Amino acid sequence: MSRSSVAGMIELEGLTKRYGEKVAVNNLSFTVRPGIVTGFLGPNGAGKSTTMRMILGLDHPTAGDVRIDGKHYQQLKDPLTYIGALLEAKAWHGGRTAYNHLLCLAQSNGIPSGRVRDVLETVGLTAVAKKKTKGFSMGMGQRLGIAAALLGDPRILMFDEPVNGLDPEGIHWIRTLMKSLAAQGRTVFVSSHLMSEMALTAEHLVVIGQGRLLADTSMADFIARNSRSYVRVRSPQRERLLDVLHQAGIVAVESGDGVLEVDGGKAEQIGELAAQHRITLHELSPQQASLEEAFMQLTAESVEYHAHSDTSATGPEPARQQWGDGWKRG
Amino acid sequence: MSSPQSQTPQAAPAWQAAPGSAPYAGSPGYTSPIPIVRTHLGNAIASEWTKIRSVRSTMWTLGVFVLLVVGIGLLTGIVVSSSSSDLSGENALSLGFFGLLLGSMCVITLGVLTTASEYGTGMIRTTMVACPSRGRVLAAKAIVFFLVAFVVTLVAASLVAFLHVAMLDGNGAKAPSGGEWLKGTVGISLYIALLGLLSLLVGSIIRHSAGAITIMIGAVLAPLVIALFMFSESLQGVRDALFEYSIPSQLSVFYANSLNTASQSGPSGWDPLWIILGVTAAAFAGAFALLEKRDV
Numbered sequence: 001m002s003r004s005s006v007a008g009m010i011e012l013e014g015l016t017k018r019y020g021e022k023v024a025v026n027n028l029s030f031t032v033r034p035g036i037v038t039g040f041l042g043p044n045g046a047g048k049s050t051t052m053r054m055i056l057g058l059d060h061p062t063a064g065d066v067r068i069d070g071k072h073y074q075q076l077k078d079p080l081t082y083i084g085a086l087l088e089a090k091a092w093h094g095g096r097t098a099y100n101h102l103l104c105l106a107q108s109n110g111i112p113s114g115r116v117r118d119v120l121e122t123v124g125l126t127a128v129a130k131k132k133t134k135g136f137s138m139g140m141g142q143r144l145g146i147a148a149a150l151l152g153d154p155r156i157l158m159f160d161e162p163v164n165g166l167d168p169e170g171i172h173w174i175r176t177l178m179k180s181l182a183a184q185g186r187t188v189f190v191s192s193h194l195m196s197e198m199a200l201t202a203e204h205l206v207v208i209g210q211g212r213l214l215a216d217t218s219m220a221d222f223i224a225r226n227s228r229s230y231v232r233v234r235s236p237q238r239e240r241l242l243d244v245l246h247q248a249g250i251v252a253v254e255s256g257d258g259v260l261e262v263d264g265g266k267a268e269q270i271g272e273l274a275a276q277h278r279i280t281l282h283e284l285s286p287q288q289a290s291l292e293e294a295f296m297q298l299t300a301e302s303v304e305y306h307a308h309s310d311t312s313a314t315g316p317e318p319a320r321q322q323w324g325d326g327w328k329r330g
Numbered sequence: 331m332s333s334p335q336s337q338t339p340q341a342a343p344a345w346q347a348a349p350g351s352a353p354y355a356g357s358p359g360y361t362s363p364i365p366i367v368r369t370h371l372g373n374a375i376a377s378e379w380t381k382i383r384s385v386r387s388t389m390w391t392l393g394v395f396v397l398l399v400v401g402i403g404l405l406t407g408i409v410v411s412s413s414s415s416d417l418s419g420e421n422a423l424s425l426g427f428f429g430l431l432l433g434s435m436c437v438i439t440l441g442v443l444t445t446a447s448e449y450g451t452g453m454i455r456t457t458m459v460a461c462p463s464r465g466r467v468l469a470a471k472a473i474v475f476f477l478v479a480f481v482v483t484l485v486a487a488s489l490v491a492f493l494h495v496a497m498l499d500g501n502g503a504k505a506p507s508g509g510e511w512l513k514g515t516v517g518i519s520l521y522i523a524l525l526g527l528l529s530l531l532v533g534s535i536i537r538h539s540a541g542a543i544t545i546m547i548g549a550v551l552a553p554l555v556i557a558l559f560m561f562s563e564s565l566q567g568v569r570d571a572l573f574e575y576s577i578p579s580q581l582s583v584f585y586a587n588s589l590n591t592a593s594q595s596g597p598s599g600w601d602p603l604w605i606i607l608g609v610t611a612a613a614f615a616g617a618f619a620l621l622e623k624r625d626v
Contacts, residue, residue: 007359007360007361008359008360034359034360035359053455053625053626056458056459057458057459057462058455058458058459058625058626059625059626060625073462074462074463076462077368077369078366078367078368078369079459079460079461079462080459080460081362081364081366085459087455087456087459088452088455090451090452091451091452091453091455091456092451092452092453092456093381093385093447093448093451093453094451095385095386095387096381096384096385097384100380100381100384103380104377104378104380104381104384105377105456105460107373107376107377107380108369108373108374108376108377108457108460108461109367109369109373109460109461110367110368110369110373111364112364115364148456152362152364153362153363153364154362155359155360155361155362184360185359185360186359186360
């Protein structure tokens with residue numbers, strides 16, 4: 001362990017993966033820390049799964065480095081006790097029973113076989129432990145994958161799109177599980193293409209688009225910057241209202257169809273001003289731009305940036321500086 | 331906000347505050363009560379043993395194998411002993427050849443499935459995540475499969491050999507010598523198990539069950555079939571080589587009744603075993619190199 005690595009950290013340094021001409025992951029550097037749920041967000045095809053496969057040593061990086069607890073994955077002798085991963089649904093032989101599937105994984109890492117029963121209990125599959133897995137529903141398959149991830153009681157857990165194809169009950173279960181794992185001091189790294197899902201579970205966010213890092217920020221920060229709140233105002237006496245607001249030092253922007261938008265949560269103030277000046281209002285409603293919109297704008301820019309990157313051979317810095325400015329232009 | 335890179339998550343838990351000052355030293359993190367062990371090849375072998383015994387395809391292929399070897403062995407034994415045919419000095423073990431030739435298809439299939447089916451199901455990624463040492467995975471698979479194939483073949487071939495010797499006592503069969511016994515049981519079982527191991531390695535290289543099985547069955551049958559169509563005199567040499575070194579012909583060497591009785595060239599004695607050992611070793615090196623190089 002060369003650097004000040006701490007138990008439960010995933011460190012990426014300039015991680016790059018090229019498939020021929022196509023760059024799937026481009027110079028990615030960030031660190032995933034213990035004790036919180038870190039969301040790994042990006043549209044489909046952004047390179048999330050490729051990144052996770054490189055973390056697990058399945059794919060060889062074209063350039064760069066990724067370490068777990070300061071070590072390369074290949075150096076781990078009993079990796080399941082370091083990091084548990086749910087990579088894709090049903091990555092196993094359907095003819096094997098759930099118990100035997102977990103048993104062969106436990107044996108390869110020298111994990112006591114009693115753990116198999118424990119994790120089956122944890123994910124609620126005890127009743128079907130001796131059933132062949134090919135009969136499993138999507139939700140049961142996801143639970144078996146999570147059981148495999150928990151088998152070695154690892155400090156790091158990594159889930160690739162865990163809520164995909166799950167029913168509401170299953171989604172709720174996974175959210176609760178991830179939060180409780182993080183609360184125990186573990187590192188939880190979870191990918192998703194849904195901002196709304198991440199807003200509910202993650203405390204920290206890593207956003208990528210086109211294989212590039214777009215944001216590495218706390219969720220609170222992301223929300224504060226991106227969930228722009230404003231007030232929608234409609235009035236038949238629009239010109240008078242604009243004058244009144246202007247005198248009160250409130251900036252209103254016309255947004256078509258005779259609608260005025262005022263930044264910030266000033267609904268009460270505007271209502272009182274209108275009443276004082278006997279202006280009729282047809283609408284006075286506080287609005288909040290959705291995080292989903294903010295996320296889409298952020299990743300859309302990565303596509304824009306990518307299209308120009310051929311002519312200006314710059315590093316990833318410009319993309320990073322752009323981030324967060326998006327909604328202002330929109 | 332200068333840069334979104336700044337690592338001061340506002341919602342960080344209390345213990346994570348104060349970055350910079352001895353960062354995370356003695357952080358609580360999470361410590362598992364499970365004892366940490368240094369794993370070795372034995373762990374991978376235990377894992378592969380669980381895998382091979384817990385799928386039905388193993389039971390099917392080995393079941394059909396035993397059925398073919400013993401069934402065909404019994405049939406030929408009955409036919410020969412009930413007819414007035416005279417073995418004229420041949421030993422009775424040689425009748426086991428037909429069952430094992432057909433049975434080898436089952437061993438080939440099981441060998442391929444041991445590796446290639448993991449690619450079909452996606453299990454290979456789970457396997458490699460659990461054991462990142464790819465050479466260890468391949469070695470464990472090879473050892474477990476080889477032992478299973480060898481033991482099953484040895485039991486079936488020995489059973490048939492004893493039956494034949496007992497049944498054909500009165501047909502002029504020569505009592506097999508110790509060396510012939512060894513070749514007809516242990517020798518042929520080693521050869522079949524190595525043929526299966528070669529299939530396992532081809533499965534790992536091709537990563538596709540049907541493709542690898544086709545290649546292996548082609549490798550067994552094609553040389554004989556191609557040789558059959560070489561009528562031209564000028565191809566005599568090639569034709570003989572194809573005959574002599576075809577896998578069925580090499581199998582028959584273990585019974586000292588080479589298919590090409592005309593010529594005295596070609597492999598004899600224990601040669602087939604050394605040949606397949608060399609081919610399998612080369613295939614192992616190739617499979618290992620590809621496994622290390624390719625993404626899973």
